[in-house]
Amino acid sequence: MELANRVKTLTPSSTLAITAKAKSLKEEGHDVIGLGAGEPDFNTPLYIIEAAKDAMENGMTKYTPSGGIVGLREAICAKFKSDNNLDYTSDQIIVTTGAKHALYTLFQVLINPGDEVIVPAPYWVSYPEQIKLAGGNPVIVKASEENSFKLTPEQLEAVITTKTKAIIINSPSNPTGMMYDEEELNALGKICIKHNIIIISDEIYEKLIYTDDKHLSIAQLSDQLKEQTIVINGLSKSHAMTGWRIGYAAGDKTIIKAMTNLASHSTSNPTSIAQFAALAAYESAEDPITEMKRAFKQRLTMLYELIVDIPGITCEKPKGAFYLFPNVEEAVKNNGFDSVDAWVTALLEEEKVALVPGSGFGSNGNVRLSYATSIGSLTEAAKRIKRFVINHQ
Structure with missing residues (x-):
């Protein structure tokens, strides 16, 4: 066959x-x-598990909107404001079946055959494969150990072509654990603005930092960078909820709407019970x-x-x-x-x-x-x- x-x-x-x-x-x-x-x-913390039980007992076991329940999207907006000083509205948020599916759906709505996506290496294993599934070409750029596995502005500028559509920035990184600082993000961001490149900022490990360095989203640096950035995140690492499969994307309304429309024909919606558990995770004052x-x-x-x-x-x-x-x-x-x-x-x-x-x-x-x-x-x-x-x- x-x-x-x-x-x-x-x-x-x-x-x-x-x-x-x-x-x-x-x-x-x-x-x-x-x-x-x-x-x-x-x-997973007990208060989140209890919230899932309550959701089941209270009949929250039906279909939800494809982009996620309104309460959770609003809670994610509040999280962005509190943690990252970023202002989003609920129609700029899609809740997905894990951050991996947020990335997959994003590539599907962004990439046309032949489009190039710049992927700094070392990279998370699924980035190139998801790009290829969308018909795109992953452009792998080797970041040196001498530069803490981080892409330099010179490396970025050197690989940009007329087919370049997007770049992936993963900080803190899987597999290296490295982080970009403000100066480094600004330098890369200026090049992305210059060439009108969409920035896909994977921030799933933002809560797991063990130095005095603070996580910084490239979307925080300017209004223009925020407009060109889609932030990917979720609760898998921050709340030990890997199996619950709740991730999300935030950014341009047109892109988010397209992702939501695609989700309506693929997953229908993230699991309702997991969404209410995630809502409790973000609304609770408890520290996980x-x-x-x-x-x-x-x-x-x-x-x-x-x-x-x-x-x-x-x-x-x-x-x-x-x-x-x-x-x-x-x-x-x-x-x-x-x-x-x-x-x-x-x-x-x-x-x-x-x-x-x-x-x-x-x-x-x-x-x-x-x-x-x-x-x-x-x-x-x-x-x-x-x-x-x-x-x-």
């Missing part, structure tokens, strides 16, 4: 093989430590993030020191999210492997530690380690990685 051409362009996730192998080893009874998790290891941030910061400090102590591994210390993205090229070479992917596979087979190879993020010399797991597991994982590296020298 012949498949549609659009899916033939998709690149299989580089994490699938390692994930399948880790699962197989676990099923065989091996003590596998997985550091691939892209979600907090905390349960402090405990998570304290734990993640402690783990980051501990794991970072253990990883950079391993021969042949270097690492830029991240400021946000919950990942390390160390460079392991020297260790791989010293250990006699042809690639990082082969090294990662051997590490899993011999020491039962599952990492995500950087190839899936557009950076072949790195690996991604999630510290969204216990201190004990992280300590043991670092011990095993070091033993593996030393034994293969």
